[in-house]
Amino acid sequence: MNIKFQYLILIIIATLSLGCTESTLFSNQAEDIFWLKHKGAEMPIWVEGNTASKQFILVLHGGPAGSGSLGYNLNHEFSVPLEERYALAYWDQRGSGNAKGNPSISTLTLDQFVEDLDLVVDAMKHRYGTDIDIFLLGNSWGGFLGNAFLSHYEKQDKICGWIVVDGQHDFRQGLVYAHQQMLDIAEERISAGVNPHYWNTKKESILSRPVDSPVSEDYAFYNRIAYQIEYQLEREDVLSQEFFLEDGQGFDYYFQSSYNPITSNANANTTNSILWNEIIQTSLSDELHQITLPTLILWGKYDTVTPTSLAYDLFEYISTKENEKKLVILQSAGHQALKHEPRRVVEEVISFISEHGCNI
């Protein structure tokens, strides 16, 4: 064989094998990736930060069909201080974010996502050792998934603590709360004389859509209005914004990171609508009493996507001992608490983990 051709083959093989090298598992600046392949889905788990601490926070992203990296890893106000102390595991769920594979539509169910989460936890323990502490941090839909997972007694044994940030557990009840909370916010802003025309219009819009017997379109309507209200409250400086993209960070993230918006959008197109139709009809309210884990609940005061009253319900429904559960209402945050008050979130998470590690 021609010697030049042999060199070419060698170069190709060497380049291909770059993706095969395992990074150092335990360090204070780990950058690891592994995948879970299960029932047609290939789900990436990026583990970044201080794996040497042996304390892991497994992030359950929002959505459904959001991304484990976008909004969490990108949010340096949130990720950097936590990754200094702990290892953060950013998992892209089945058919979500930058997950690959072609899972059957029949596997896009809440039960399957719970099963996947169980296997992700098992894979983490297999990879890093059974002596690691794993905390779950669920945001929005991730809160729903975490609550569903932890409502099984036996699964709680694998987890040291549960951190919920604006997490769902009952869409039907949440819609009733959202309706009222939106009206209250509109009234408050009108009374304060701030943009009365905008808030009167919103109020009329909300009143025109009763929530007595909601259908799927009503959830979509309220979800859209909730984000519009949140952006308006940001403009009116009711919500603080501690997280901003640094110059060039957005470009780097979209074009030079593991995140790919095309993949993420394609996944969302399939998974979100399918899962959404199931979960809006599912209430976990009657199952939350099974949760006995140490739990930290962080919630934006102005969250109308997962209304603040759900936080109080969650705090009340779980069976965790009084001294092992804490509810923090973030006064200047909405649904995107990690964007509005990431520093307070980080402070509370560090305090919580220092008190409730499995090995403490």
Place this chain on the structure above:
Amino acid sequence: MRISILFLLLAPLFIQAQTQSWTIHMGYDAEFMTRPGFHLGADYPILQKEKVKLQTRHYKQSNHQWIIGSGLQWYQHQKHHSGLFIGVLSGYRFERIRQEAKGRKRVFRTDIQFGLGVYRYFLDGTTYSFNNGDISGQSNGGRMVMMPITSWKIGAQFPNKKNIPIHWYIRSSLLLETQHNHQVLPKPFLGIGLSYRLGH
């Protein structure tokens, strides 16, 4: 599957006997503009129509070619996966040659091709799977799927006294990953490269 890959690679050679010259291409290619990779390819004109216009100081020649070829594309999506595509392509090439009386030759070339191939992606790190509660890990996890491709090239011959047919080109291509979560996942590429016509 192996037989189809072999066929895809060798398909252009089957028709080699029918043509006189073939062109090879190689260059840098980036998935989603910044994820580095490369491409290699070869193509042959299976049909060609020439139109020559002679003038006092120069002549112009327009070539319309139907081409067929094969291509290989590889890229690395950092901290995620790398992908390898192998396929056959066919399409149309337009070439305009302007030859000055003093010997200076300018060649402009553009082509558009469509094709089909196989795509295998290799997941970074270990891929774990469970079987009856037992966990196992493997390197280079991933799948192989069919992948349609379309590519467009535009370029010109480097000016040189000996008229060596080396061209530069800019290439954009769109690969469509089938069977991705019940969607067709587009993969846009942008690249630059060199091509060389053999047997000139």
